[in-house]
Amino acid sequence: MKANPGGQIDSGEVVGRDELIEQIWDTLDQQSIRMNAERRIGKTTIIKKLCAEPRSGWVPIFQDLEKHHTALEFALGVYREVEGFLSQRQRMARRAQELLKSLGGTEIKGILKLPAFDKQAPWQDILTKSLEDLVEAREKDNERIVLLWDEVPFMLDNISKRESQASAMAVLDTLRALRQELGGLRMILTGSIGFHHVIRSLNDYTNSPLNDAFPLEVPAMAPGAACELAAKLIAGENIATDNPQALAEALAQAADGFPFYIHHLAKALKSAKKPATPETVEAVLNRQLLDANDPWELHHYRKRITDYYGKDNEQAVLGILDGVAVRPKPVPVNELLAELKNTGVLADRERLISLLRLVEQDHYLARDSQGHYHYRFPLLKRWWMLSRGLENHE
Numbered sequence: 001m002k003a004n005p006g007g008q009i010d011s012g013e014v015v016g017r018d019e020l021i022e023q024i025w026d027t028l029d030q031q032s033i034r035m036n037a038e039r040r041i042g043k044t045t046i047i048k049k050l051c052a053e054p055r056s057g058w059v060p061i062f063q064d065l066e067k068h069h070t071a072l073e074f075a076l077g078v079y080r081e082v083e084g085f086l087s088q089r090q091r092m093a094r095r096a097q098e099l100l101k102s103l104g105g106t107e108i109k110g111i112l113k114l115p116a117f118d119k120q121a122p123w124q125d126i127l128t129k130s131l132e133d134l135v136e137a138r139e140k141d142n143e144r145i146v147l148l149w150d151e152v153p154f155m156l157d158n159i160s161k162r163e164s165q166a167s168a169m170a171v172l173d174t175l176r177a178l179r180q181e182l183g184g185l186r187m188i189l190t191g192s193i194g195f196h197h198v199i200r201s202l203n204d205y206t207n208s209p210l211n212d213a214f215p216l217e218v219p220a221m222a223p224g225a226a227c228e229l230a231a232k233l234i235a236g237e238n239i240a241t242d243n244p245q246a247l248a249e250a251l252a253q254a255a256d257g258f259p260f261y262i263h264h265l266a267k268a269l270k271s272a273k274k275p276a277t278p279e280t281v282e283a284v285l286n287r288q289l290l291d292a293n294d295p296w297e298l299h300h301y302r303k304r305i306t307d308y309y310g311k312d313n314e315q316a317v318l319g320i321l322d323g324v325a326v327r328p329k330p331v332p333v334n335e336l337l338a339e340l341k342n343t344g345v346l347a348d349r350e351r352l353i354s355l356l357r358l359v360e361q362d363h364y365l366a367r368d369s370q371g372h373y374h375y376r377f378p379l380l381k382r383w384w385m386l387s388r389g390l391e392n393h394e
């Protein structure tokens with residue numbers, strides 16, 4: 001296997017996700033799924049594999065929704081996907097086509113040319129009828145549809161900014177209604193931004209539009225699977241080493257089980273001239289973490305803080321993350337509070353607790369059994385310290 005960090009990989013090259021994929025198919029039997037996880041952990045790779053190798057009885061349809069900026073664009077995007085899908089398989093009277101014709105669409109050689117819509121176009125109807133057509137067509141063959149939708153929060157954010165918050169809320173509400181009305185339909189919704197950020201940014205929105213969907217957390221790879229991926233890349237890239245097993249273990253550990261970083265490390269090792277050892281991995285890792293070009297895109301963890309928590313909370317969040325990073329052991333809330341009070345960054349215990357909850361939700365920190373905070377990913381902690389010039393407290 002060749003290193004391909006960030007690229008699309010064949011489903012046969014997806015390592016270590018079989019159990020999770022089985023769990024996903026089992027869950028889909030009952031309900032839709034919202035997939036939540038840190039960025040670059042392999043969400044898109046998982047749903048692409050679901051699409052390439054569906055369980056029998058399921059018809060998956062994958063769409064990346066990133067490019068849609070209005071509810072209408074989204075509805076038409078779904079319509080086109082459904083049309084493409086249905087026209088390959090069967091011809092039947094289609095509600096969505098009829099609707100679009102009645103709105104001024106014209107059919108030329110069997111292909112519907114869409115009318116120029118104005119803002120009032122009934123996107124909800126277009127979306128609903130498209131999905132009704134789809135579900136009905138597959139029910140005839142006892143098959144169920146699962147829509148694999150990537151970058152949903154990103155699209156909602158686009159719609160909220162370009163169109164209105166009300167439109168983004170209406171999209172969420174319509175999708176929920178569709179999940180309820182179309183019994184056989186399932187969705188897997190995911191994306192690189194957390195849903196909670198988008199929903200929180202929609203002022204006055206008190207619905208829970210996703211609480212019918214199972215929240216599935218995608219973990220980093222288990223050590224065995226991470227090692228397997230590392231070993232395949234070491235072999236595939238012909239990386240010279242006296243001890244491939246020890247090298248694979250070092251690589252998997254250095255990458256914290258993130259497949260994206262394993263690919264990156266393998267690529268970097270390949271260009272080193274001498275045989276690779278666990279010590280080389282350590283040196284390469286350090287170079288990559290310090291590289292001003294930020295090949296692992298880690299700066300994102302710092303940049304997004306202002307967007308995620310607002311300018312008013314920026315200093316407090318930085319204080320929290322710095323305070324936890326410099327301590328070798330997990331940190332009790334009161335210890336953190338005392339430090340932040342001392343430095344004048346934050347004095348209110350309730351505010352500290354609510355910010356801690358947010359940074360935990362965004363995978364910066366986690367809690368041990370005593371409720372003390374530590375970094376969720378040691379790699380992130382290491383990068384954070386390097387990038388902010390921090391040193392360990394004794």
Ligand SMILES: Nc1ncnc2c1ncn2[C@@H]1O[C@H](COP(=O)(O)OP(=O)(O)OP(=O)(O)O)[C@@H](O)[C@H]1O
Nearest residue numbers: 006007014015039040041042043044045192259260
């Ligand atoms: N199971 C896997 N086996 C092998 N390589 C993987 C696997 N999962 C992910 N990768 C590698 O990691 C890269 C990033 O994965 P992917 O794009 O799926 O992550 P993501 O969670 O969707 O990221 P983002 O949050 O940025 O959307 C892929 O391009 C691929 O190189």
Ligand SMILES: [Mg+2]
Nearest residue numbers: 043044191192
């Ligand atoms: Mg992705």
